[in-house]
Structure formats: C-alpha cells, structure tokens
Amino acid sequence: MSRFIQLHLLTAYPPANLNRDDQGSPKTAKMGGYDRLRVSSQCLKRTWRTSDLFQTAMSDHLGARTKLLGIDVYNQFIAGEVKEKDAREWTKAIAGVFGALKKPEKDKPLAELEIEQLVHVSPAEQQAIEVLTAKLIEEQRAPEKDELNLLRLNEQAVDIALFGRMLASSPAFNIEAACQVAHAISVHPVVIEDDYFTAIDDLNKGLEDMGAAHIGETRFAAGLFYAYICINRELLIKNLGGNTQLAARAIRALTEAAVKVAPEGKQNSFASRAYASYVLAEKGDQQPRSLSVAYLKPINHRDNEDFINDAIKALIQQKESFDAVYDDCADRRYELNVSARQGTMAGLLDFVS
Amino acid sequence: MDILLFRLYGPMASWGEIAVGESRHTANYPSKSAVLGLIGAALGIERDDEVIQSRLQQGYALAVEVLSAGQLLRDYHTAQVPDSVGKFTYRTRRDELVLGKERIRLGGTILSSREYRSDALALVAVRALADAPFSLGQIREKLLRPVFHLYLGRKSCPLAAPLHPQLLIDQASFLAAFKAYRHQSLLPTGQSSDGQPSERDCYWLGISGERHYFWEGAPEDFSDSLDLTRRQTRIRHDQPLSRKRWQFVPRQEHYFYQAGE
Numbered sequence: 025m026s027r028f029i030q031l032h033l034l035t036a037y038p039p040a041n042l043n044r045d046d047q048g049s050p051k052t053a054k055m056g057g058y059d060r061l062r063v064s065s066q067c068l069k070r071t072w073r074t075s076d077l078f079q080t081a082m083s084d085h086l087g088a089r090t091k092l093l094g095i096d097v098y099n100q101f102i103a104g105e106v107k108e109k110d111a112r113e114w115t116k117a118i119a120g121v122f123g124a125l126k127k128p129e130k131d132k133p134l135a136e137l138e139i140e141q142l143v144h145v146s147p148a149e150q151q152a153i154e155v156l157t158a159k160l161i162e163e164q165r166a167p168e169k170d171e172l173n174l175l176r177l178n179e180q181a182v183d184i185a186l187f188g189r190m191l192a193s194s195p196a197f198n199i200e201a202a203c204q205v206a207h208a209i210s211v212h213p214v215v216i217e218d219d220y221f222t223a224i225d226d227l228n229k230g231l232e233d234m235g236a237a238h239i240g241e242t243r244f245a246a247g248l249f250y251a252y253i254c255i256n257r258e259l260l261i262k263n264l265g266g267n268t269q270l271a272a273r274a275i276r277a278l279t280e281a282a283v284k285v286a287p288e289g290k291q292n293s294f295a296s297r298a299y300a301s302y303v304l305a306e307k308g309d310q311q312p313r314s315l316s317v318a319y320l321k322p323i324n325h326r327d328n329e330d331f332i333n334d335a336i337k338a339l340i341q342q343k344e345s346f347d348a349v350y351d352d353c354a355d356r357r358y359e360l361n362v363s364a365r366q367g368t369m370a371g372l373l374d375f376v377s
Numbered sequence: 378m379d380i381l382l383f384r385l386y387g388p389m390a391s392w393g394e395i396a397v398g399e400s401r402h403t404a405n406y407p408s409k410s411a412v413l414g415l416i417g418a419a420l421g422i423e424r425d426d427e428v429i430q431s432r433l434q435q436g437y438a439l440a441v442e443v444l445s446a447g448q449l450l451r452d453y454h455t456a457q458v459p460d461s462v463g464k465f466t467y468r469t470r471r472d473e474l475v476l477g478k479e480r481i482r483l484g485g486t487i488l489s490s491r492e493y494r495s496d497a498l499a500l501v502a503v504r505a506l507a508d509a510p511f512s513l514g515q516i517r518e519k520l521l522r523p524v525f526h527l528y529l530g531r532k533s534c535p536l537a538a539p540l541h542p543q544l545l546i547d548q549a550s551f552l553a554a555f556k557a558y559r560h561q562s563l564l565p566t567g568q569s570s571d572g573q574p575s576e577r578d579c580y581w582l583g584i585s586g587e588r589h590y591f592w593e594g595a596p597e598d599f600s601d602s603l604d605l606t607r608r609q610t611r612i613r614h615d616q617p618l619s620r621k622r623w624q625f626v627p628r629q630e631h632y633f634y635q636a637g638e
C-alpha cells in the first residue's frame with residue numbers, strides 16, 4: 025500500500041484575478057528570478073473545501089438541497105403520535121445540526137423548524153435522519169447529543185482529516201492535516217496588467233456634467249499554473265479512525281475538486297473558470313517532491329510556441345531526470361493529458377483511490 | 378565525526394522567526410526548530426509526544442551552508458471566521474463560509490503578513506550528540522521514506538527535490554563535510570554530476586561563489602584550518618523546548634561568511 029499520493033496539475037486560466045493581495049493585485053512570486061503569477065495554498069484549499077463539487081463528490085450521489093428538512097421530520101413525529109410540543113423540540117434538535125433555524129413567526133407556526141438557508145443533505149445523511157426519527161418514535165424519547173453528532177460525522181471528519189482543524193471549532197478536533205497543498209505558480213513570467221475602466225450614467229444627458237459616473241482600475245493576468253498536492257493516505261485513514269472506504273471517497277472528492285474547481289476571486293468580472301489540462305498522479309512510499317523545478321527556467325514566448333505542450337514536456341523531463349538520478353520517485357503513475365486525449369477522469373479517480 | 382547532510386530546496390520556504398501577532402517573519406536560512414521538525418516528521422514522531430520530542434531536540438548539533446538565500450516574498454493572508462449563531466455548531470469549513478456567510482464580520486477576518494524566501498537552497502549537516510535517540514543512519518533511511526509530510530518551515534512549502542541525504546563518516550569538521558557532499562543538479566543537465574552545484578542550477582538560482590555558514594558547538598567544529606576570528610557568534614531563539622507550550626529557548630550559534638573567488 026502506498027503512503028503518499030502526489031498530484032501535479034497544469035491549469036491554464038485566461039485573464040483573471042483569482043487571488044488578490046492587499047493592493048487588489050493578483051498575487052505573485054519570484055521563481056528563477058522572474059515574477060510569476062501565484063494562487064496561495066490557502067486560497068486553493070478554501071476553494072475546494074467549500075465547493076459544491078467537493079460536497080457532492082463526497083456523498084457519491086446527488087443529495088437534496090433544502091430548507092424544509094425539519095418540516096419533514098416534524099410530520100413524521102406527528103404521524104408517529106409524538107406530542108406536538110415534543111415533536112417540535114426534537115425536530116429543532118435534528119434540523120439544527122444542518123443549519124441555523126429561522127426565528128419563530130406568529131402566523132406561521134412551523135417557520136421555526138425551517139433552516140435559514142438551503143443546505144445540502146446527502147443520501148446517507150437522509151437515511152441516518154430517517155433511522156433516528158423512527159427510533160425516537162418507537163422509544164418516545166428526545167434525541168441524545170451523541171445521536172445528533174452522528175448525523176454529520178462523516179462530512180465533518182473528512183473536512184478536518186484532510187485539511188486540519190478549523191479556526192473556530194473545538195480544539196477536540198486538533199488533527200494533523202493529511203493533505204499538503206503548495207502555492208500554485210505560473211510556469212512563465214508574468215506582467216500584471218491594469219484595466220482602467222469607466223462606467224457612464226445612462227440617464228445623464230451630458231448637458232451640464234460630462235464624463236464618467238465611475239472610474240476604477242482592475243489588475244489582472246493570465247497564467248498557466250503548476251499546482252502540487254500531496255496526500256498522506258495512511259495519515260488520512262488514521263485520522264478517519266481506520267475507515268479506508270471513507271478515506272478513498274475523500275481522496276476522490278479532493279482530486280476531482282482540484283481538477284475542476286477554480287478559485288472564486290473576481291469570477292463575475294472575468295469568468296475565468298478552467299479545468300486542468302494535464303494531471304500526473306503518483307503513488308509510492310518514497311520521499312515526496314514537487315516538480316516545480318521544471319519551471320525554474322520559465323516557459324516563455326521566445327523559446328516556446330505551445331505553452332501547454334512545452335510545459336508538459338518540461339514536467340515529464342524533470343520527473344525522468346529525478347528518477348534517473350535518485351531511483352524511481354514513485355511506484356505507479358497515471359496521466360491525464362487533455363490535448364493528447366490520454367487518460368480519463370474516471371481512470372484518474374480509480375487510480376488515486 | 379560522522380555527519381549526515383541533506384539538501385533543502387523548494388520554490389518557497391519560510392523559516393519562522395519570533396512572531397507574536399500579525400507579522401510572521403522568516404529568517405534567510407533554515408532554523409533549528411524547522412530542521413528538527415522535518416527530521417521528526419520523517420521519523421513519524423507525533424507532535425504531542427513530549428518525551429521523544431525533547432530527546433530529539435537535545436540529541437543533535439546542526440550546521441547549515443546557504444548556497445542561495447533567495448528573495449523575500451511577503452504574502453498578504455486573510456482568514457474569515459463567522460460569528461456563532463444560537464446553538465448551531467459549524468461542523469465543516471464549508472458550514473462556516475457558506476452557511477455563515479452573512480455572519481462574517483470585518484472584525485472576524487484575521488489578517489496576517491507571512492514572509493517566505495523564494496529560490497532558496499541550503500545544505501544541512503547533522504551531527505549526533507552523546508544521547509541522540511536515533512542514529513544518523515536511521516534518520517537517513519527515514520528521510521528517503523518519510524512517515525509524515527516534509528516541508529520547508531510551512532506545510533504549504535513542500536520539498537521540490539529529493540533531499541539526497543549522504544552520511545559521511547569520520548569528517549574532520551562541518552566544512553570538510555560540506556565540501557565532500559556530492560551535489561546533484563536540480564535542473565536536468567544531460568551530463569553526470571561532478572559533485573559540484575551544476576552551472577545551470579547556479580544560473581537559475583542566482584548561486585555565486587559566496588557562502589554563508591551557521592553552526593552550533595565549538596568554533597573549531599566548523600573548520601580546523603580556517604581563521605575563524607572573523608566569525609560572528611550570536612543567539613537565536615529557535616531551540617525547541619516544548620511543543621505543547623510552543624516554547625523555544627535561545628541557543629548560541631556561530632556565523633561565518635566566505636566570499637566567492
């Protein structure tokens with residue numbers, strides 16, 4: 025069994041401002057003496073962790089998006105001859121695990137059972153709610169704290185096992201993250217461009233006050249990014265209490281999110297969403313290493329006509345050089361190469377899990 | 378003395394200095410706490426295992442040769458936390474940021490300025506002291522097949538090259554060991570290595586002939602032939618004392634600068 029799963033991704037973004045610094049400018053880093061575009065590790069993790077795709081990929085099947093989870097449970101309690109007052113309290117306890125509940129309303133007695141926002145409930149969670157509801161009806165008692173905690177345990181466990189504890193959550197879950205994510209760095213030098221823009225007032229006829237109603241400036245750049253992720257599979261399994269199946273699902277979900285989900289920054293202005301053009305996945309116990317050094321000498325417009333293919337070539341050459349000098353740096357590998365139509369998403373997910 | 382040497386390279390590294398708040402500074406060469414942390418991670422020592430941690434902290438003397446100190450990179454970092462709401466508990470980061478979106482206040486956003494070094498390359502030399510809990514040979518094996526993630530000061534700074542650890546027996550000094558280390562090129566060169574940093578690496582990482590050396594122990598541990606009166610002796614607060622209490626104690630370190638030819 026391999027301890028480490030390494031993912032190397034090349035993703036091309038059109039003009040965008042995915043991750044900003046305190047000046048509102050896209051983040052950069054110097055590599056090989058040239059300025060490169062950068063998306064921070066924190067930004068990438070936040071993007072994947074909060075994405076719909078990660079959540080649905082975790083639950084295998086599409087779940088439901090609902091605010092009305094509580095109403096359903098309440099009706100079952102009433103049908104199960106639970107006293108109205110109890111039914112209301114027990115329902116609030118169960119629905120309250122999934123989201124904050126609405127405030128009570130005078131003329132709408134069931135409003136307080138609704139969740140403030142749409143929440144995603146996976147099929148497994150729906151089933152767990154049904155089982156718990158039936159049990160409570162049979163035993164005519166309120167849910168216990170542990171039973172409530174179980175409802176979302178998997179989702180919570182995976183989030184923390186992969187990425188480590190949250191800022192606000194209880195220190196009981198102080199766990200070493202099983203996933204390491206590097207800052208994504210462009211394979212080529214970059215110059216940040218300024219877009220000076222104006223907005224005119226459509227109702228201003230220009231009789232007195234000429235000129236723009238608003239002026240502004242947006243900085244942006246396009247980039248082909250190299251991103252690197254290293255998952256410690258054994259640590260992940262340990263963090264999940266030995267549940268290898270759940271660990272495999274978590275790795276699949278993370279991989280899919282990393283390939284498909286773009287950072288949210290300025291997406292409304294740039295619509296710069298992109299899927300990875302190339303993915304190299306590696307498995308082995310050997311000391312993991314990123315292949316960023318392939319781009320220490322930048323891919324640039326003077327030497328390279330085809331950025332993506334030249335970047336892929338550089339990555340493969342770097343991998344082979346490392347293998348030749350230090351012995352194989354991984355036991356098994358899988359490639360997804362979009363321009364060569366090589367590999368599939370399903371094949372990649374099966375390989376990593 | 379026997380010395381274990383290995384290379385630290387990544388596009389970004391962060392060697393934390395004393396930091397109490399918003400500014401998270403980096404030094405321009407690896408700190409002892411970071412190197413011990415890397416060795417501990419390779420060996421699979423848990424963070425909260427105080428006993429073995431303290432033996433690791435006391436068991437080794439380090440020296441560092443900086444080939445390239447790289448350039449300073451400052452990263453503006455924000456982290457958002459929503460206010461709590463009634464009895465509801467946020468169970469995932471997604472809960473916090475999606476369900477709690479309306480409740481993220483300006484004051485609930487934590488700002489920090491994190492420093493990194495980019496394009497830095499250093500060699501680390503480790504010498505086992507009398508009560509070292511692991512032999513240098515054991516450490517070397519684990520560096521090749523580590524138990525936990527290895528990184529350059531921060532988890533977001535992975536290694537971008539094999540550590541290429543070499544155990545050199547019976548070295549006269551740290552400097553002798555640094556000179557005896559067989560370098561392998563990071564960038565492909567198409568030629569076999571002559572043991573020196575390759576011209577290509579030197580060009581792209583801005584490595585000149587000058588070297589910065591840092592070591593602990595006696596001045597003459599570094600070299601028995603160089604005139605070390607030009608050395609600087611200073612105090613650095615990077616000797617870990619307790620991981621649990623996040624405590625470090627000062628240690629004495631020598632610094633020697635060698636200009637290139």
